[in-house]
Amino acid sequence: MTVPSQELIGTVTAESGIEGTAALDETAVPSRGRIIFRRFIVQKSALFGLVLLVVLVLLAYVGPIIGKWDYSQPDYNSFLVTPNSSHWFGTDGTGTDLFAATMRGAQKSIIIGLLVAVLATSMAAIVGATAGYFGRWIDTVLMWIVNLLLVIPSFLIIAILSPRYHNNLTLFVVLLGMFIWQITARIVRGQTLSLREREYVLAAKYMGVSGPRIIARHILPNLASLLIIDATVNVSVAVLTETGLSFFGFGVQPPDVSLGTLIEAAQTSATTQPWLFLFPAGFLVLLLLAVNLIGQGLRDAFDPSAGVAV
C-alpha cells in the first residue's frame, strides 16, 4: 500500500514544502532598467525622437564652433541674403547670421528646458509626496498653496517680473520652474495617498521607519516612472513657455537672442523672407517633437498596457 520510499527522496527537498527554487535560478530576470530601455528602443518613434534630440543638441553646441559667424557680430556686407555657402541660414535685416543666431537661441532653449524640468519635477515630487504621506494640516497648507499658484496666471507674473531678471538665466529658470510644478504635485499627492496604504509602506511604518525615510526609500522610487515622464513633458512645457515669453519680449532680451525673439522678428516678413521664419521655427518644432516623442516612448516603455495619456 505504500510507495517505495526510494522514489520519494529524489524530489522532496525539504519538509515544509519549498517551491521550485531551481526554477528561479534557471531564468535570470534582466533588471528593470534594462527591460524599460529595451521596450523604449523597440519603438521606432521613440528611437527617432532620441536620435533627433541628440542631433539637435550636437548641432546647437558644435554648430557655432564650425560656423564662420557669431550671432553678435553682424556681417555688414550682407543684409537679408538668402541661405548660401557663407551664411547657411541666410542673414536678417541687420546682417546677423541666422545660423549663428538660431543655434544661440537653441542653446538657450535646451538649457532652460532641462534646468526647469529638473527643478519643477523635484519640487512636485517633494511637495506632493509630503502632502500625501503626512496628510492632515501639512496636506491642507501645501495643497492650498498649490491651488493659489494655479489660480494666479503664471504667464502674467513672469511677464511682469521680466524687467527684473533681465537675462539672468538662473532667476528666469527659477521663475519658470515655480509655475509648472503644481499639476504634477497634485498627481504625486494622489499617487502617494494610494501608495501610503500599500502594504509594503505599512510594513515599513509598523517596523518603525520614519516618515521622511519612507518617502525617500519607498514612495519616490515607486513614482520614478511618473516623475521621469513628467520631467520629459516639463522640458517641452518649459521650452514652449520660454519661447512664448520671448516672442512677446518678456523672456530673453536683446542683445541676446532666443528662438522666440527670432520668430517674432520674422513674423511680418514670413511671406517675403521665409527663411527668417522657417529656420528658427523649424528648429523649435523639431526640438519639441523630439522631446515629446521621447516622453511618449518612455510612457509606453514604463507601462506597456496603457495607451497615450496626456
Next chain:
Amino acid sequence: MTTPAEVRTREPKPDESAVLVVDNLHVAFPVLGGGSVNAVRGLSYQLRRGEALGIVGESGSGKSVSSLALMGLLPRTTRVTGSVRLDGQELLGMHDREASALRGKKISMIFQEPLSALTPVYTVGAQVSEALRVHNDISKEKALDRAVELLDLVGIPNPRDRAKAFPHEFSGGMRQRVMIAMAIANDPDVIIADEPTTALDVTIQAQILDVLQTARRETGAAVIMITHDLGVVAGLADRVLVMYAGRPVELGTTDEVYYAPRMPYTLGLLGSIPRLDASGRSALTPIEGTPPSLANLPSGCPFRPRCPLAIDICAETEPALDPVRGASHRAACHRKDEIETNGWTVTDVFPVPDLGIAEIERVPREERPAALAVEGLVKHYPLMKGVAFKRQVGTVQAVDGVDFDIREGETLGLVGESGCGKTTTLLQILELVEPQAGTIRIAGTDTRDLRGGPARKALRRDLQVVFQDPQASLDPRLPVGDVLAEPMRTHGYHKKQIDARVKELLQLVGLEPSHAGRYPQEFSGGQRQRVGIARALALEPKLVVLDEPVSALDVSIRAGVINLLMQLRAELSLSYLFVAHDLSVVRVIADRVAVMYLGRIVEIGVVDSVYASPSHPYTQALLSAIPIPDPDKERTRERIVLQGDLPSPANPPSGCRFRTRCQRFLTLTEGEKQLCIDRYPPLIPMGPDHSAACHYAEPVAVI
C-alpha cells in the same frame, strides 16, 4: 519524444445528448518579439444537456481562457484552433454577427468580478433589459418588466425600485445576482460561470450558489462551473474536469475524482486543502514547487517537477488523458494504473511533514503570560460620501467594544466577513497609539503609556505583521536582502549582524540565502509570502499579526505556507493573531477562534469546541456556508443561508446586531424577539473557554 500537440485527447464519439462538444481546443497568445504563451493545449470534453460540469484548476491552468474561447471573447490576436460545437453548430471561426446572435441567447457567461463587470453609467434595469432587447424584438417597457421579473427571480429585494439603481449602489453579491439575471434572460442552453463566487464572502457565496441552482432549475441549462475551489463544485457538479498547465489531467464523475483520484496532482490538490471537517491542528500535505510557465514548458509531463511519483518516462512523454477504468473516468498519468491497483491515497504519495510543538505549549494556558490583551477596544470613524462633493454622512462603528487576549505560544484566529471590523482591529493594534476607548496591552505594555517615539519604536520589535497580498507587501524597488535588512537597519543592528541574519532568515523560511540579491518580482507568490514572513521575524518578535496571509495564494501553494507558519511557531515559540475570513484555514492553524460581526465578537473559544458545537447563530451560518471538498457530505448537508447583506456599520441594528439576518430570530416568539431588539447580548459561557453573545445561544452541529 512526443510533442504536446501530438498527444491528442479525445472523448468517445459525440454523445447524442451533448449540447456542447469541445474537441482538441488550443489557445495561444502571441508574445511581443515572437513565440507564444500556450494557455490551452488540447482540451476536449462534452457537456450533456442540463449537466453541471466543474472545471477545476489553479491560476494559469487555462480554465478561464478556454471558456472565453468558447464565447469568442478573447482578443482578436489570439490563436484559437480545434472545434467547439454548440448544438452541432461550429462556433470557432464564426463571423461576429452570427456569434453575437448566439452569445447571451444560447450560451451565456457569468464573470468573476461583479464589481467591474457592469457598466457604471447605466441602471441595472437598463442593463438587464438590454440583454433581452439584443435578441428579441420587444418594447422598452416590456423588456424592463421582464428584467424586473428576472431580478426578482435571482433574489433582489424590491426589484422594481432597485432596477432604477446604478451598479455602484449594489453590493458585490447583489451585482453577481444581476449578472446571473442577465445570463439567464434568454433561457440559454449553456451557462458558463467563471469563478462566480471567488470575490465574495462565504455567506454571500452560499447565497449565490443557491441562486445558481435556481437559475439552472428555471432554464434547464447545462452549467460549466469554473473554480479553483474543490469545495464549491463538490456538491454542485455532476462531473469534474481538472486542468493543469493548459491540459485536462483528470476527468470523471464527481465521486470518482474526489474519492478515487488517479492523477497525482488531483491527489495533492485534495490533500492540500484545509478542511473544516478535519480534526484539530494538523499539517497539510503540500505540493512542492510552482506551476510551470506556459511560455516555456518542459518536455514530458508538466507536473513532473512537482510530482513525487515521477519516473523516467514522465520526462519524455506527456501522458494522454486515458480511461482509468470503464469509459467515464480518465486521468493523464503514466502511473495511473499503479495508483489504481495499489489504491494509493494522498498520504501515500505526498509526505506529511512533522511540524513539532513548542515547549511553551505544554504549559497550561492560564499560567502563560499574555502576549496581547485587548479590552473594550473601540474605533469609530467618520463616513464620507461623494467624490466631488465630499461631506460626512455618519459614523462608522468599525470596532465597537472588543475583548480578547493571546497567551504566549498561542494562536488566535479572528474571523468574520469583510466589513466586520477584523482588519480595523488589527490596524488599531499595529498603530501602537491610545485607542478611542479601551486598552491594548502588548507583552504587558499598555499602548496608552507609550510616551514618545523611542518607546513606541522599542515596542515595535515585539510586534510584527504579515500582510495578505505578497505582491503588494514587498517594495518592488528593493532586492529581498534589503527588504529583510530594513527592520534591522531601522533598529540599529550592525552591518555584519544584518548580513548574517538575512541569510539565516532566508533559510528559516525555506529560501536560498543566495536569493538575497533578487527582486520580489522574480519570486512566485508563495515565495514572496515567505519573504514577507521572514521580514516579520527579523527582529525576533513575540507576537506576529497575520492578515489573511494565505488567501491570495493558489491552493497548492497555500498548504506549504500554512505548514511553514505552524513550523515557525513551534520553533520560535511565537504567538499569532491570525485574521482570516476562511474558517477552514483557521481550523488547522489556530488554538482559539473569535468570530466577529459588525464590530463585536459574537463567539470566542477553543477551536475544537467552537467548531464542534457552534452556539451563536452567526457562527453556525458561517460554518455551514463553507463548502467541504467531499461530495457526499456536501449533498447531504443542511445549509443555513443567511438573508441579505451585512448591514452598514454606520447604522447597525438596535440590540443584537445580528438579529436582522438571524435564522434563530425567525423561530422566536414575539416576546422572545423583543429581548434581541432591545438589548445587546453579553458573552454567555457555553463550556470551558467557549462563550457566545446570543440571548438564545444553543449549540448546533453544522459540519
Next chain:
Amino acid sequence: MGKYLVRRLVNYVVLVFIATSMAYLLAATSLNPRSHFLGRNPPVPVTTQDDILNRYNLNDKTPVFERYGTWIDNIAHGNLGRDYDGGYVGANLSRRMWVSGQLLLIGTILGGLVGVAAGAWAAVRHKKATDVALTQGAFFILSCPVFVIAILLQVGATRLNNAVGSRLISFSGQFDPAKPGGFFSNIGDRLDHLILPTITLMLAGASYLMLYQRSAMLDVLGSDYVRTARAKGLRRRTALIKHALRTALIPSVTLFTYAFATIFVGATFTETIFGWHGMGEWFVQTIQGSDTNAVAAITAVVGVLILFASFLQDVVVAMLDPRVRVG
C-alpha cells in the same frame, strides 16, 4: 450640501483675493507707468506727470500700500480703476471678454468635437494605420507652438490669396473697417476674418483632446463591462459605442468643460497675431503698457474663471457619472 457649497465659495473668494492682491502688488512695484512720459517732446513737467499718475492711482511716488489701499477702496465701490491713458478698466474688460468669447466659441467647440471623434476612432483602430496616422499627426501639431501654426497659416493664406488674385481669406483684425455694406455682407466679412484664428485654435485643442480621449478609450476597451456587453450578444461596434465610449467620455467632457468655461480669458498668441482685440491681446498690452490696475483686473478675471471652470467640472462629472452623484 448648502454648507459645503458656502465653504467652497468662501475658499474661492479668498483664493482670488490673495491672487489678485499679489498680482497688484507685484505689478505696482515692478511696472513703470511713468515710462510713457519718457522721450515726449516737449518734455512733460514732473508735476504734470505726478498729477496725471495720481489721478489714475498709478504714481510710483505714492507708497505702494497706500496705492493698494486706494485700489481696494475703489474695488469695494465697484470701480476697477483706470488705464494710464485714462480709459476705464471695467469697460475695456467687458468689451474684450466679449471679443474673446466670440473668437473662441467656434474654435473650442469644433476642437472638442473633432478631438473626441478622432480619439475614439483611433482607440478602436488601436495600432492600425488610422490610429498611427492620427496619433502621430496630433503629436506633430502639439509640437508646433501656437505662434508657429498661426504664422504658417498666414503665410499659406497669403499665398492662396495671391494665387487666386483676390483676398479670399482675411486674417488681420476682426473685420474690415473699410468695407461698407449691409448686415449680411458684414456677417460674411466677420466670418471670413474668423477662419484662420478658428483653425489655429481648433488644431491645438483637437490634438490635445484627441490624445486624451484615445487614452481614456483604450483604458475602458479591455474593461470587464465591455466584455459583459459582448457576452450579452452585443456586436463589437455597438458594445464599443454604447458601453466603452459612453464611459470614456466622462474625462474628456470634463476637460472640455474646463476649456469652455475659460474662453473669456482669451487666447494670447492667436489674438495678438491675428489682431483681435480680446483679453489675450490685452494681457500682453497691459504689461507692455505698465497698466497696474488692468493687470490686477485680468488676474481677478482669470482666477474667477479658473475656479468657476473647476467647479463646473465637478458639476459636469456629477451629471455624467452616477458614481459621483450625491445619494
